[in-house]
Amino acid sequence: MSDTRSKRPHYELHYWDGLPGRGEFIRLALEEAGEPYVDVARESTAEHGGVRAMLAPMKDRQAAVIPFAPPFLKIGDLTLCQTANALLYLGEKHGLAPSDEQGKYWAHGLQLTIADYVSEVHDTHHPLSNALYFEDQKPAAKARTKAFLEHRVPKFMNYFERVLAQNPAGDAWMVGASRSYVDLSIFQIVEGTQYAFPLAVEGFDRAWPRLAALRERVRALARIAAYLESPRRLAFNESGIFRHYPELDHRGLATSQPG
Amino acid sequence: MSDTRSKRPHYELHYWDGLPGRGEFIRLALEEAGEPYVDVARESTAEHGGVRAMLAPMKDRQAAVIPFAPPFLKIGDLTLCQTANALLYLGEKHGLAPSDEQGKYWAHGLQLTIADYVSEVHDTHHPLSNALYFEDQKPAAKARTKAFLEHRVPKFMNYFERVLAQNPAGDAWMVGASRSYVDLSIFQIVEGTQYAFPLAVEGFDRAWPRLAALRERVRALARIAAYLESPRRLAFNESGIFRHYPELDHRGLATSQPG
Known part of the structure; x- marks a missing residue:
C-alpha cells in the first residue's frame, strides 16, 4: 500500500x-x-x-x-x-456505524461492553497480576476461569443474542440495518471464545444461534473474507487475550446454563 | 427539581x-x-x-x-x-469537553483509561468472581491488591501526572485550558484511592503534586463544592468500587516507587 x-x-x-x-x-x-x-x-x-x-x-x-x-x-x-x-x-x-444520534451512542455503548468482556477474558489467565507469569497464578486462574465460564460468558452472550433479537431492523446486525464495527468485534470475541474454551462453549451455535449466524455473516463480508486469508491476519495464540490453556477449559460449562 | x-x-x-x-x-x-x-x-x-x-x-x-x-x-x-x-x-x-476533534477524542481516550483503572480497583477486592463474597476470595484479593498497589497505581498516577505536565495549555486541567469531565473523574479516582488505601498512598501529594492540586481545584468548583455538601453526594463505603479493607493496605507501597 x-x-x-x-x-x-x-x-x-x-x-x-x-x-x-x-x-x-x-x-x-x-x-x-x-x-x-x-x-x-x-x-x-x-x-x-x-x-x-x-x-x-x-x-x-x-x-x-x-x-x-x-x-x-x-x-x-x-x-x-x-x-x-x-x-x-x-x-x-467510514460508515462503520449508524449516523443518527441514538445509533451512534448505542453502537459505542455496545463496544464498551465488548471491551469489558475482553478485559474479563484477559483476567482469566492473569487474575492476580500482569507482572506474574500464568504459571505463577494458576490456582487463581482456575478459580477465576470457572466463574467466568459459568456466570459471565452466558451473561454476556445471552445479552448480545438478545440485542440481535430485539433489533427493530432485524437480527442480521447488532445495530440498525447494516454492518457496523460492533459486528466485526462480535465476530472477534465469538471466534476468540471458541478458540480459548472450545469445550466450555460446545454447542455455541445452538445456545446462541443469532450470534453464530452473525459470526458467519461477518466472515463472508468480501473485504473481511479477503483479509482473513491474508498474511495480515494473525492467528490466536497464547500471547494474546484469548488463550487456549486446556487446564482452564470445562466441557459444557458455558453453554449448559439456562438462558 | x-x-x-x-x-x-x-x-x-x-x-x-x-x-x-x-x-x-x-x-x-x-x-x-x-x-x-x-x-x-x-x-x-x-x-x-x-x-x-x-x-x-x-x-x-x-x-x-x-x-x-x-x-x-x-x-x-x-x-x-x-x-x-x-x-x-x-x-x-454541556461544554464539559473540548469541542475540537483532537480534544474531544483525547478527553474520551483518557476517560476510557480511567475506566480501566476503575475496573482494576474493583478487582482488588473481587479478583476471582463477583459471585463470591470478598471473604471467600481473600487470599487472592491480598495478592492482587499488592500487585496493584506496587505496579498499577504508580503506573496510572505517573501517567495522569504526566498528562497534566505535558498539557500545552498548562497543568491546571487534564485536557485543554478549562475543566472537563476528565478532571471530575480524576477527582473521584484520587479521592477513592486515598479512601481505599490510605497507607499505601501516604505522601500522595508529594508523589503526584499536579494531581493533588487538580483534586483541590475540582473540589473548589462552585457547583461541585455545593454538591459535595449536599445529601446527593454519597460517601465511599464497602459496597462500592473503592473499598477500605485494612488487611489489603500496605504503608507506602504505591508512593515509594520510582516515577
Missing part, C-alpha cells in the same frame, strides 16, 4: 506484533473500511517500523496527547487512544 | 442507591453541568423511582437499546449505555 503514502495521511496502527489482541478490533474495522494502513510494529525498521517506532508516541516527552498503552491509531497529527475510541472515530468517518 | 419536569425531558440517572460506584462519574458531570436530573433508584416508588424502576430498561423485552448494567443515562427517548459513553454525550452537549 506504499503507493498511497505520499498522497495523503494514512492510518498508522500502533500495536504489538505477534498477537491479535486488542489491536485486532481496530484492524478489522480498517480492513472493512478498505482504508490503507500501516501496522507499525510489523514494518521493518528500515521503513520506520518496528516495536521502538510503535511505542515512540507513548514515550514522547513533548506530545500533548500521550497513549497509555497500545493499541492506538494515528492519522496525520491526530492520535486516537484506546480501542473503542479509535472505533468511534472510524465508525463516523 | 420537580418544577422543571413538565417543561422538557430531564436526565434520568439509572444506578444503584447506597454507593457512589461508577454512577458517581456521571453524577459529577451532571452536577457540574448544572443540569437537573433524577437519580431514579433514590426516588420513592410513589415518584416512579426505586430499584425496580431503575432496572426496568434493562428488562424491557421490546426496547431497541438495552443497557447491560447500571449506570446508564436516559434523556427522553435517548438511552446512553456505559459510563464513558454518557460522559462523551454530556461533554458535547
Whole structure:
C-alpha cells in the first residue's frame, strides 16, 4: 500500500506484533473500511517500523496527547487512544456505524461492553497480576476461569443474542440495518471464545444461534473474507487475550446454563 | 427539581442507591453541568423511582437499546449505555469537553483509561468472581491488591501526572485550558484511592503534586463544592468500587516507587 503514502495521511496502527489482541478490533474495522494502513510494529525498521517506532508516541516527552498503552491509531497529527475510541472515530468517518444520534451512542455503548468482556477474558489467565507469569497464578486462574465460564460468558452472550433479537431492523446486525464495527468485534470475541474454551462453549451455535449466524455473516463480508486469508491476519495464540490453556477449559460449562 | 419536569425531558440517572460506584462519574458531570436530573433508584416508588424502576430498561423485552448494567443515562427517548459513553454525550452537549476533534477524542481516550483503572480497583477486592463474597476470595484479593498497589497505581498516577505536565495549555486541567469531565473523574479516582488505601498512598501529594492540586481545584468548583455538601453526594463505603479493607493496605507501597 506504499503507493498511497505520499498522497495523503494514512492510518498508522500502533500495536504489538505477534498477537491479535486488542489491536485486532481496530484492524478489522480498517480492513472493512478498505482504508490503507500501516501496522507499525510489523514494518521493518528500515521503513520506520518496528516495536521502538510503535511505542515512540507513548514515550514522547513533548506530545500533548500521550497513549497509555497500545493499541492506538494515528492519522496525520491526530492520535486516537484506546480501542473503542479509535472505533468511534472510524465508525463516523467510514460508515462503520449508524449516523443518527441514538445509533451512534448505542453502537459505542455496545463496544464498551465488548471491551469489558475482553478485559474479563484477559483476567482469566492473569487474575492476580500482569507482572506474574500464568504459571505463577494458576490456582487463581482456575478459580477465576470457572466463574467466568459459568456466570459471565452466558451473561454476556445471552445479552448480545438478545440485542440481535430485539433489533427493530432485524437480527442480521447488532445495530440498525447494516454492518457496523460492533459486528466485526462480535465476530472477534465469538471466534476468540471458541478458540480459548472450545469445550466450555460446545454447542455455541445452538445456545446462541443469532450470534453464530452473525459470526458467519461477518466472515463472508468480501473485504473481511479477503483479509482473513491474508498474511495480515494473525492467528490466536497464547500471547494474546484469548488463550487456549486446556487446564482452564470445562466441557459444557458455558453453554449448559439456562438462558 | 420537580418544577422543571413538565417543561422538557430531564436526565434520568439509572444506578444503584447506597454507593457512589461508577454512577458517581456521571453524577459529577451532571452536577457540574448544572443540569437537573433524577437519580431514579433514590426516588420513592410513589415518584416512579426505586430499584425496580431503575432496572426496568434493562428488562424491557421490546426496547431497541438495552443497557447491560447500571449506570446508564436516559434523556427522553435517548438511552446512553456505559459510563464513558454518557460522559462523551454530556461533554458535547454541556461544554464539559473540548469541542475540537483532537480534544474531544483525547478527553474520551483518557476517560476510557480511567475506566480501566476503575475496573482494576474493583478487582482488588473481587479478583476471582463477583459471585463470591470478598471473604471467600481473600487470599487472592491480598495478592492482587499488592500487585496493584506496587505496579498499577504508580503506573496510572505517573501517567495522569504526566498528562497534566505535558498539557500545552498548562497543568491546571487534564485536557485543554478549562475543566472537563476528565478532571471530575480524576477527582473521584484520587479521592477513592486515598479512601481505599490510605497507607499505601501516604505522601500522595508529594508523589503526584499536579494531581493533588487538580483534586483541590475540582473540589473548589462552585457547583461541585455545593454538591459535595449536599445529601446527593454519597460517601465511599464497602459496597462500592473503592473499598477500605485494612488487611489489603500496605504503608507506602504505591508512593515509594520510582516515577
